[in-house]
Amino acid sequence: DSGVTQTPKHLITATGQRVTLRCSPRSGDLSVYWYQQSLDQGLQFLIQYYNGEERAKGNILERFSAQQFPDLHSELNLSSLELGDSALYFCASSVRDGIEAFFGQGTRLTVV
């Protein structure tokens, strides 16, 4: 158990809908990272938050947004969903940049 909790584990929704994925980092970790894993693109970094502030941005679409709350949990909001958004979304956390990050088990999103 990595200590990073993601909910829900599975999500099925229709095109055009909006969903929220939740991540609880390990106790004491200030950084939260979001990644998307799809068959064609592999693992892609989406966005990083550090202690509530956006720290780094990767290949995150404008339809997607994230935030980190004062209790350090994070949410990834995906809106106007398309079939191509079906993927496994991972959250990871670390104490700070440049050291190991611990990954959650992921949320599998299926858009139908």
Place this chain on the structure above:
Amino acid sequence: SNSVKQTGQITVSEGASVTMNCTYTSTGYPTLFWYVEYPSKPLQLLQRETMENSKNFGGGNIKDKNSPIVKYSVQVSDSAVYYCLLGPPSYGYCEKSGGSNYKLTFGKGTLLTVNP
């Protein structure tokens, strides 16, 4: 921009030694992480290579833009997907790398299959 390349698939027999390559383009002196993904398990960290500890790892090193991972005497249970991740420089090399604003970049992964 950063990019990471990994060998797609490697198949070996139990007991063999395996080197999985990770070559990359980036500026400065990044940190290279190796993660392993077993079915239905979270990604787990295997190795973290920085400029400070680069000499401890076999094969190439960060200056060569090559950070392989070597596994000796592999078992069937080592069959998994191995990912290389390009990350920000360690603290001592942050300034030399022009700051720590690195875009975290994963390679596409190496599928290691170990046959009995």
